[in-house]
Amino acid sequence: MKFGVIVFPGSNCDHDAFYAIANNLGQPAEFIWHDSTTLGDVDAVILPGGFSYGDYLRCGAIAKFSPVMAAVRKFAADGGLVLGVCNGFQILAEAGLLPGALIRNRGLKFICRELRLSVATTNSPYTSEAQKGQVLRLPIAHGEGCYIADERTLDELEAEDRVAFRYIDNANGSLRHIAGVLNRERNVMGMMPHPERATEPLMGSTDGLVVFQSMLQTTLRSVVLA
Amino acid sequence: MSAAFSPEVIAQHQLTPGEYQKVVDILGRQPTYTELGIFAVMWSEHCSYKSSRVHLKKLPTRGKLVVQGPGENAGIIDIGGGYVIAFKIESHNHPSFIEPLQGAATGVGGILRDIFTMGARPIAVMDSLRFGRLDDSVTGPRNRRILSGVVAGIAHYGNCFGVPTVGGECIFEPCYDGNPLVNVFALGVCRKEDVFYAKAAGVGNPVIYVGARTGRDGIHGASMASAEFTEESKQKRPNVQVGDPFMEKLLLEACIEAMKTGAIVGIQDMGAAGLTCSTCEMGSRGEVGIEIELDRVPQRETGMTPYEVMLSESQERMLLVADKGREDEVFRVFKKWGLEAAEIGIVTNDGKLRVRHHGEIVAEIPNRELADEAPLYNRPYTAPPEATREHVLSAGANVQSALPALLSAPDMCSKRWIWEQYDFQVRTNTLTIPEQTDAAIVRVKETGTSVAMSLDGNGRYTYLSPREGAQLAVAECCRNLSVVGALPVAATNCLNFGNPERPEIMAQLVEAIEGMSDACRFFDTPITGGNVSLYNETLGGGIYPTPVIGIVGLMKTAAPVTIPFKNAGRSVILLGGAGACDDVRFGSTQYAKEIEQQLWGLPPALDLDREKRVQEAIREIVAAGLAESAHDLSDGGLAVALAECCFGPDEIGAQIDLDSDLRPEMLAFHEGPSRILISTAHPKQVAGIAERHGVEAPVVGATIETGMEIRQRGNTLGSWDIAALRAAYEGALEAHVR
Numbered sequence: 001m002k003f004g005v006i007v008f009p010g011s012n013c014d015h016d017a018f019y020a021i022a023n024n025l026g027q028p029a030e031f032i033w034h035d036s037t038t039l040g041d042v043d044a045v046i047l048p049g050g051f052s053y054g055d056y057l058r059c060g061a062i063a064k065f066s067p068v069m070a071a072v073r074k075f076a077a078d079g080g081l082v083l084g085v086c087n088g089f090q091i092l093a094e095a096g097l098l099p100g101a102l103i104r105n106r107g108l109k110f111i112c113r114e115l116r117l118s119v120a121t122t123n124s125p126y127t128s129e130a131q132k133g134q135v136l137r138l139p140i141a142h143g144e145g146c147y148i149a150d151e152r153t154l155d156e157l158e159a160e161d162r163v164a165f166r167y168i169d170n171a172n173g174s175l176r177h178i179a180g181v182l183n184r185e186r187n188v189m190g191m192m193p194h195p196e197r198a199t200e201p202l203m204g205s206t207d208g209l210v211v212f213q214s215m216l217q218t219t220l221r222s223v224v225l226a
Numbered sequence: 227m228s229a230a231f232s233p234e235v236i237a238q239h240q241l242t243p244g245e246y247q248k249v250v251d252i253l254g255r256q257p258t259y260t261e262l263g264i265f266a267v268m269w270s271e272h273c274s275y276k277s278s279r280v281h282l283k284k285l286p287t288r289g290k291l292v293v294q295g296p297g298e299n300a301g302i303i304d305i306g307g308g309y310v311i312a313f314k315i316e317s318h319n320h321p322s323f324i325e326p327l328q329g330a331a332t333g334v335g336g337i338l339r340d341i342f343t344m345g346a347r348p349i350a351v352m353d354s355l356r357f358g359r360l361d362d363s364v365t366g367p368r369n370r371r372i373l374s375g376v377v378a379g380i381a382h383y384g385n386c387f388g389v390p391t392v393g394g395e396c397i398f399e400p401c402y403d404g405n406p407l408v409n410v411f412a413l414g415v416c417r418k419e420d421v422f423y424a425k426a427a428g429v430g431n432p433v434i435y436v437g438a439r440t441g442r443d444g445i446h447g448a449s450m451a452s453a454e455f456t457e458e459s460k461q462k463r464p465n466v467q468v469g470d471p472f473m474e475k476l477l478l479e480a481c482i483e484a485m486k487t488g489a490i491v492g493i494q495d496m497g498a499a500g501l502t503c504s505t506c507e508m509g510s511r512g513e514v515g516i517e518i519e520l521d522r523v524p525q526r527e528t529g530m531t532p533y534e535v536m537l538s539e540s541q542e543r544m545l546l547v548a549d550k551g552r553e554d555e556v557f558r559v560f561k562k563w564g565l566e567a568a569e570i571g572i573v574t575n576d577g578k579l580r581v582r583h584h585g586e587i588v589a590e591i592p593n594r595e596l597a598d599e600a601p602l603y604n605r606p607y608t609a610p611p612e613a614t615r616e617h618v619l620s621a622g623a624n625v626q627s628a629l630p631a632l633l634s635a636p637d638m639c640s641k642r643w644i645w646e647q648y649d650f651q652v653r654t655n656t657l658t659i660p661e662q663t664d665a666a667i668v669r670v671k672e673t674g675t676s677v678a679m680s681l682d683g684n685g686r687y688t689y690l691s692p693r694e695g696a697q698l699a700v701a702e703c704c705r706n707l708s709v710v711g712a713l714p715v716a717a718t719n720c721l722n723f724g725n726p727e728r729p730e731i732m733a734q735l736v737e738a739i740e741g742m743s744d745a746c747r748f749f750d751t752p753i754t755g756g757n758v759s760l761y762n763e764t765l766g767g768g769i770y771p772t773p774v775i776g777i778v779g780l781m782k783t784a785a786p787v788t789i790p791f792k793n794a795g796r797s798v799i800l801l802g803g804a805g806a807c808d809d810v811r812f813g814s815t816q817y818a819k820e821i822e823q824q825l826w827g828l829p830p831a832l833d834l835d836r837e838k839r840v841q842e843a844i845r846e847i848v849a850a851g852l853a854e855s856a857h858d859l860s861d862g863g864l865a866v867a868l869a870e871c872c873f874g875p876d877e878i879g880a881q882i883d884l885d886s887d888l889r890p891e892m893l894a895f896h897e898g899p900s901r902i903l904i905s906t907a908h909p910k911q912v913a914g915i916a917e918r919h920g921v922e923a924p925v926v927g928a929t930i931e932t933g934m935e936i937r938q939r940g941n942t943l944g945s946w947d948i949a950a951l952r953a954a955y956e957g958a959l960e961a962h963v964r
Contacts, residue, residue, distance in 0.1 A: 009472070009475075010386070019654060051388075051471075051475075054471070110385060112645075112648060112649045112651060202657055202783070202785060
């Protein structure tokens with residue numbers, strides 16, 4: 001299974017995502033430059049963390065206009081797996097591929113900390129290999145990770161089982177402790193914690209691997225079905 | 227050409243009449259106004275080290291792993307496996323006082339460029355910070371604002387750039403009121419054959435400018451950093467540059483990619499003294515001339531004079547020399563990253579820096595004389611200021627109540643409020659969490675080697691004895707590395723002192739350099755570069771002499787030994803023993819500072835030979851996998867170190883009993899060096915190793931499920947609930963900041 005890692009100017013977790021896939025998941029990965037108009041033959045794309053275009057104006061607000069995002073939209077519309085982590089989540093929310101928005105942390109400060117979250121659904125290509133309620137230890141590193149949406153959207157997300165992860169330690173003030181959400185078709189997911197930073201024992205946790213393993217197993221199953 | 231400048235204009239440029247005469251002698255004529263500015267900035271204390279160079283020569287700079295010592299943008303050490311690390315520390319003290327957020331941010335930006343201009347990708351940053359007291363009724367609010375601004379600035383720049391800020395230190399003293407210290411250390415890695423030098427070569431080769439456009443910001447920043455502060459200093463805010471970490475990130479990626487084309491001959495960042503410094507230094511190192519046309523320099527403001535363009539310290543700019551005929555390969559890379567690049571001149575064979583503006587020559591100066599023949603002063607020095615030697619300790623010392631007081635003191639409390647604002651994990655190489663280990667460790671994925679690093683500097687110690695204080699800093703830094711199992715291999719220093727024109731301040735500088743020099747020689751950690759920051763005085767009040775040392779060590783990549791106790795029922799060993807202390811040597815401690823509220827006497831006594839043996843022993847113990855936890859004793863001594871060992875996730879505690887004649891408060895809180903607390907399931911093997919190194923290693927107690935107790939020959943000195951101690955330790959800084 002081939003993963004594409006999008007590189008926006010200012011992405012800085014691109015190498016980390018690449019390393020997690022290539023080294024710790026053991027699958028091929030390649031970088032996709034932000035001005036590409038196609039994604040090539042990848043089976044899934046990752047929008048990594050960082051400060052795309054400096055995150056000037058608003059996190060992810062400029063990245064959504066980059067050429068590669070048209071290709072990502074099409075890929076998503078065709079059912080491709082799109083994972084946004086941290087800044088990647090912010091970009092997907094800005095691009096309207098996911099509902100809601102990420103605003104300044106409740107404490108107004110950047111927070112880098114390992115915290116606990118629970119798997120809220122296993123009905124997704126990103127959590128299928130986890131157990132419902134399973135507790136994961138993953139780091140966060142963001143200044144603007146407080147998830148918000150209007151009440152109706154939040155109710156809808158819950159009714160449709162589209163909350164992927166919830167914080168047990170809600171450090172940024174996210175509404176209803178939401179750490180990760182799915183789109184309606186369940187093939188696009190955004191999360192603020194960094195699964196790629198928890199993929200080998202030396203990183204202090206391997207709990208993030210389950211996200212990538214779920215993507216891998218989902219893809220392998222779909223190949224078999226096809 | 228032009229007439230002589232008036233004494234006022236010369237004085238404004240901080241040149242002495244003698245220095246001005248030297249300019250005239252070098253040129254064989256009166257300088258132009260642009261030339262005057264160029265000389266002023268290159269011969270400023272900040273750029274020329276004119277007061278310190280004589281003494282800096284005493285520092286050891288060579289070693290078998292040293293690939294590049296002082297004189298380049300950063301020092302370089304061979305780490306094996308075909309890879310090298312580049313590292314250096316720099317100060318940004320004066321700008322951080324004037325505009326804390328941007329001052330600190332551009333400090334980070336400057337040191338990062340020093341690293342990647344050598345071809346190395348930055349993989350770690352640490353910072354050493356000093357502020358005035360946060361709780362002072364008069365200066366407290368300002369000090370809190372400076373602290374918040376500096377931390378936000380470091381976070382803003384490092385987080386966005388994508389380099390982990392993995393550790394550091396932060397101390398508060400009244401002497402840093404109005405003169406905070408912001409010292410930033412950065413470290414990068416690259417393959418040995420990919421190192422680049424800031425050297426121009428090849429007559430006729432194009433000189434290329436890359437990055438941000440030049441504006442009027444930061445003009446005379448280097449000269450500002452070379453003067454004392456006065457009431458007018460606040461008006462110098464326009465002299466502080468504004469940082470753009472996003473631009474720097476693009477510059478990093480573009481430079482590293484452009485270097486791979488093989489078309490770059492030499493490269494240097496534009497830091498202090500901007501275009502002036504980069505052109506003349508590259509020319510001087512390559513023994514060539516450089517001619518530039520200022521009309522071609524990308525500018526963000528109109529109507530800039532040659533003087534302004536040459537002296538601007540606008541950030542995120544690089545100067546490089548490319549192979550003639552291969553410019554397009556370089557331009558293509560910068561275009562890909564959306565960066566402006568312009569050919570602004572050529573390398574010449576006449577050894578001169580020639581600057582044209584609209585075609586006319588506005589400056590023509592021999593590079594070597596400008597860059598390397600700056601005035602050199604052997605300034606007179608007497609003896610460092612004497613502190614009181616005597617102090618009568620208060621009666622009724624109470625170890626029980628002193629410990630929580632010390633743990634919640636600003637110097638010793640958890641700095642979580644600071645380090646959680648830094649992304650310390652990006653690049654997934656950081657093997658440590660701040661405050662969980664004595665040194666930060668960053669792995670090099672390509673080689674299976676890890677680099678441990680630590681910063682240390684104790685102004686109280688150095689004030690009482692500059693020589694011993696500097697030695698203690700080196701010893702502690704090496705000890706921090708040894709505790710995590712790394713072998714110290716090289717160092718960088720940042721010397722923060724007051725006005726060198728005062729003989730007693732100059733004496734502090736000289737003695738500190740000599741002390742550091744001796745210790746670095748002893749531990750075989752040559753100094754490969756660094757920075758001197760003088761004139762750290764505001765309204766006549768000088769700072770404590772504050773030499774900060776950064777040392778790097780090498781180790782095999784493995785899960786690190788951390789500070790907290792892991793299991794109950796383990797033996798607690800005090801490697802190095804209870805140590806010795808007396809009233810005089812107790813005056814520099816945190817206990818003296820917080821409980822007695824005094825500073826007197828001398829710093830703790832250091833026996834270098836014993837220190838080395840303790841370090842050899844702990845490295846062997848750690849390498850053998852015998853230490854379940856390890857933590858060195860430093861600020862706050864034994865009791866504070868023991869408490870920190872109890873702050874693990876399970877709050878495993880300890881009960882210890884010491885056989886010692888020391889007064890209870892001294893036993894608990896003296897800061898005698900060369901001591902390490904270990905918990906182990908294998909006390910006999912640990913004792914065996916210690917004995918072979920001739921080091922005491924008494925088993926002082928055991929870890930227990932809950933609670934912490936210290937006894938002296940059976941008498942309880944204190945017994946504490948760990949959660950309560952931890953609350954004091956964890957919550958203090960945030961409470962102080964509010």
